[in-house]
Amino acid sequence: MAETKVLERKPLSLAERSNLPQIVSGLKTTVSHMFRKKVTLQYPEVRPTLPEGYRGVPTLVHDPHGREKCVSCQLCEFVCPPKAIRITPGEIDPEAETAHVEKAPKEFEIDMLRCIYCGLCEEVCPEEAIFLQDVYSMTGYSREDGQQQGKALRAGGNPSGPPL
């Protein structure tokens, strides 16, 4: 059985009851903080260094030959918790060089207003075709903006203007 240690609680001395030494020591602390290095990050000009594995916006990627890797199996659409992904599958022209893949998305929409950046689409994708990038700043002026941004994500580029 653990031993109970009873701490003796001394009554406060007069100096302690007057609060004044505590006020002085508190002032010392706060004043010393005034001259320390500031922790503020001047955001738009200075960007934070993102950790490895950061979950930013989901993006469709291409293979070394420039083919979009997505085969529109729709697993990501099914797994997506907020139902942000909507895929319209399409056939690949049988005459085309990449005909063996059979399917490619005709439409691949990510509603960035719904996306919760959970990364399940990246995890579930059997073709490693969708990745969460280190882009985190997505803003727009209207609901349509947010949906448009999702379309741009398909191109694999940064959807929201200034490069990071």
Next chain:
Amino acid sequence: MELVPLLLKILYAAIMLVVVLTIAGYSVLIERKVSAYQHGRIGPNRTTTPFIRPIPVIGPLLTRLGIIQLPADGLKFLFKEDFTPPYVNRPFFWAAPLIAFVPSLAVIAVIPFGQYTSPLTGEMIPLVLAPMDLGVIFVLAIGSLSVYGVVLAGWGSNSKYSFLGGIRSSAQMISYELSLGLSIFPVFLWMNAPGSDAGLSLSSVVEAQNTMWFLVTCPLSAFLFLVGIFAETNRLPFDMAESETDLVGGFHTEYSSFKFGLFFVGEYGAMAVGSALFVLLFLGGWNFLPFLANPWPAGWIGSVLSVLWFLVKVVGMITFFVLIRWTLPRYRFDQVMKLGWTVLLPLAIANLIVNAAAVAIHDLW
């Protein structure tokens, strides 16, 4: 009264008002900047205007210091919707901001802020709007009126948060007014000790501190007065009227736009006036340093220097107010009451008695 001196007086009063309001406004900036530094932040450093930014070195510096933040905040208050809730008591609701705002500014009439030494006669004249013999009494009497604004706001708002804020504020004001008033009696006892006749005006207090500040000779008075001023101006740690953690906004919960702005400026104006009073009573006013003769030359250059030195001290006091605010947590209401009645009031009375006895012994010696 002749017309020209009257107009001059009005002009001086207008200038003084503008200066004090500017100081009050910029003490908001001091508050924001100092609190930011204490938190390891930078504080307002982006607000700027098209005609300030392009100035080569000074423009970016002023922007970084947040100089334009004050007009920006002021304009923001003006352009917000002035909403009067339907359930308020309208006359009280509208009168309260004015009643809170006016007394803290009326006090500046008797506050001296510098000296003018005539180059011809060597006579020293204090610079003050209304050279009143009862200066300090006037300050105590008028300054404490602003609590009526807070109480009226609390009552007229017809909301429980405002009501509690008003009640707390009135109780706190009654408790601390006593020790505040008693704490400065010793200063005037010493000034008017037998053989000297300095009166009760604030400029004579400064003259009496020519060689030694009252902070050194009456430290307990200075301490009690400082605590009292903190309580009177509703500054933390005695922020009972507002106490935003438990009362939303306290007495000004229901106020918006310009009326809130009046409360806001009145509060900071009271802080500036309180700082000025402390400087006058205990930090030697515009006297240079203890034991050192004033280096202010005769003529207007000396006046400007003395006014600037006085302002430096006042700004230092305002900064101290801010430092204390961001260092100490707020007292609980019962602790405030207990501190006021069982500690500060007996201390103030004892201080008065001891000093009175000391004056008597000094006289007998």
